[in-house]
Amino acid sequence: MSEHPIILMRPGAANDRLADRLEAEGHEVWRWPAFTIDLPGAADAERVAKRLENLDDVEMVVLPSPASVAAVAHWVREWPEHVTLATVGEGTARVIRAAWGDDVKLLYPEGDAEHSGSEALWELVMARGAPSRVLFLRGQTGREWLPSQFRSIGSDVVTLCAYVRVPLELSSTDLRTLLLATVGPSPVVYITSTDAVDALMHAVRPVTGARSWLVRGTAITIHPRVVRRLEEAGFKKIVVTSTDDETVRRHILESLDDAS
Structure with a gap:
């Protein structure tokens, strides 16, 4: 069993799916989704x-x-034929297909995370023409x-x-676990957005030394924009991965081996 904790920060079922597998393989996994998702207030x-x-x-x-x-699936069971859905990458495109089927009109950039994002989607929009x-x-x-x-x-x-x-808020149990961990090996952190980096750094503030302990570890992420934010936060060891679970798992295990 690795002495390096693995911190997984995606929200939702994808985080739990990967955590379950890593735990079954004997690794210590901290399930810290950067955000939990709720429907908006009544007015919104x-x-x-x-x-x-x-x-x-x-x-x-x-x-x-x-x-x-x-969230939108809470209101929409199917889309009108004239509506095109658009998103910024293959991961969300798969979730859209799962929610509304393969026949929905869908525009998204194909390829790994480095070739996705708002800018990549915009190139497709420009090629398609301005929607009204x-x-x-x-x-x-x-x-x-x-x-x-x-x-x-x-x-x-x-x-x-x-x-x-x-945003992530650590429980008293999480904070005690974190405090004890700061005297040991630094973690491998899987984190997928710039906002998640900020949420993580804010969440660990109550524990003295936690930030420096974190940034001595390895961060695994999916996009160059997040790499820049991680560098600003102080991480030196950063790995860029694609979003599928098997590739993420492989990079996590390789990072654990490198840190040992």
């Missing part, structure tokens, strides 16, 4: 529900993350780059809060 939920009742004037709906898909009205369904915060790009080419853009992200 009413706005989303009302907007989704009639999509006759909407040409494209952008669902930027698996969390947005899970675009509906963004996302969390309470998000990058404004993509909505602003749509506006720059004349699309009418509507942005709604479809879910609320609640």
